[in-house]
Amino acid sequence: MNKDIKEALIKIVGQQNFTDLLIDLVSYSYDASDHDHRPDWAVWPTNAEQVSLILNMADKRRFPVIPRGAGTGLAGAAVPVRGGLVLDMCRMNRLIEIRIADRLAVVQPGVVYDDLQKALAPYGFFFPPDPASGKVCTIGGNVATNAGGIRGAKYGVTRDYVLGLEVVLPGGRIMRTGSQCMKSVSGYDLARLFVGSEGTLGVVTEIILKINPKPTAIKTSLARFTSLKDAGQAVTDIMHSGIIPSVLEVLDDNTIKVLREHANMDLPDAMAIILVETDGYTETEASVQMDKITEIFNENRATHIRTAESVEEAEELWLARRSAGSVAAQLRTNNVSEDVAVPISKVPHLLTGISTIVHNYHLPFVIFGHAGDGNLHPKVMYDSSDPDQVKRAGKAVDEIFRLTCELGGTLTGEHGIGLSKAPYMTLEHDPVEMDVMRKIKEIFDPNNILNPGKMGLDVM
Ligand SMILES: Cc1cc2nc3c(=O)[nH]c(=O)nc-3n(C[C@H](O)[C@H](O)[C@H](O)COP(=O)(O)OP(=O)(O)OC[C@H]3O[C@@H](n4cnc5c(N)ncnc54)[C@H](O)[C@@H]3O)c2cc1C
Known part of the structure; x- marks a missing residue:
């Protein structure tokens, strides 16, 4: 056949x-x-x-x-x-050119994220989105999912860096869209329409990316809180203070407990840990920002604040955050790891709401994530050989999505809709918006050949 x-x-x-x-x-x-x-x-x-x-x-x-x-x-x-x-x-993986004077890089979609960073490093430049999968994921995948990462609050996501694309459309026409300029308002912004379209509108074959000069100074601190409310208020105060930290990560009490009990980490009882990084082009620039953040931590009753004095000490502070996902995943054979996002002021509500939901289903879970841009990663562990656990995990996730949307949030801050969140699209997007999205898909792909069944755009 x-x-x-x-x-x-x-x-x-x-x-x-x-x-x-x-x-x-x-x-x-x-x-x-x-x-x-x-x-x-x-x-x-x-x-x-x-x-x-x-x-x-x-x-x-x-x-x-x-x-x-x-x-x-x-x-x-x-x-x-x-x-x-x-x-x-993956075989279209040529780094076509780096043009520092124009502040851009041109790549094929199969270039691996970290390979681009390595190529930019000698020029003192970087491509900021920084997904945790950077050692393997491709720039094409980053564009198609609008990937983000730990530095999103300050540097944004992939969409903020895509200047232009070459895309092959269903039917075979090759389109170049966007420009090589830092600014362009010429016509509809089709390039950015493809960003986050998850391969449903066209196949990206070339990408023009804006790149940034890499900050040379970094300060890292970690603060512990005995109250989630205080930690949440500290996050809000930092984001109102005129300083935008390059990293502002939160770990909930469950994550702290799991790291202590299953990774032997020396972490005291706390309701939340906040890891923060400031950056700049001089030591003073990074330090001045960190001093202000430390003041805010103190005002919000942080019980312990530690600022790294060396790269090695900074790595120590990062250990808990870096290990959180993998240590928690060992608790059961399977896990669902979501990436819901809410307006920053709603982060404490989301943290407590998710805890209440998952407690009710009696499954182990942790919550950590990017407090600075309101994007949290609740991770619920279950055993797929037990149908009851599978059902409870599904219900917990269902309720997390509903709570997120009630808080004015979004189903996904960085991982995308794909198949997992397709059934929930109508929870976030009203019928008019869904209709417009389906019509856009129809314009580009009238016969629905490109990545069908994704993003809730068609019926399975
Ligand atoms: C351990 C781990 C950590 C992660 N951390 C993060 C994180 O911090 N932030 C984050 O955003 N994501 C993260 N992810 C998710 C994932 O790495 C990102 O979504 C990444 O952008 C996917 O890239 P990929 O090359 O693997 O794409 P794939 O998974 O192969 O594809 C993803 C989508 O892109 C489409 N696609 C791929 N290439 C093209 C192309 N050339 N043209 C059109 N469509 C295309 C595919 O059809 C699909 O819809 C993580 C994943 C893992 C496993």
């Missing part, structure tokens, strides 16, 4: 860039979420023209095409839920 499609694909990309081996197809049935579904074929295109020919054929023959970066997505967005062809973009 479909032997002619296989032959045509091989003709386009070459035998060496095609596979329908079971072992490959099984690998391509997953990303980093719990979803899985096997594709029929996978290819590694090496240029935009090949992608164009493939999308032209897919549109005519009506088979699904699923673009894929490194498969680190946490929402099932790269899972080929209706079979079809996986377009693995």
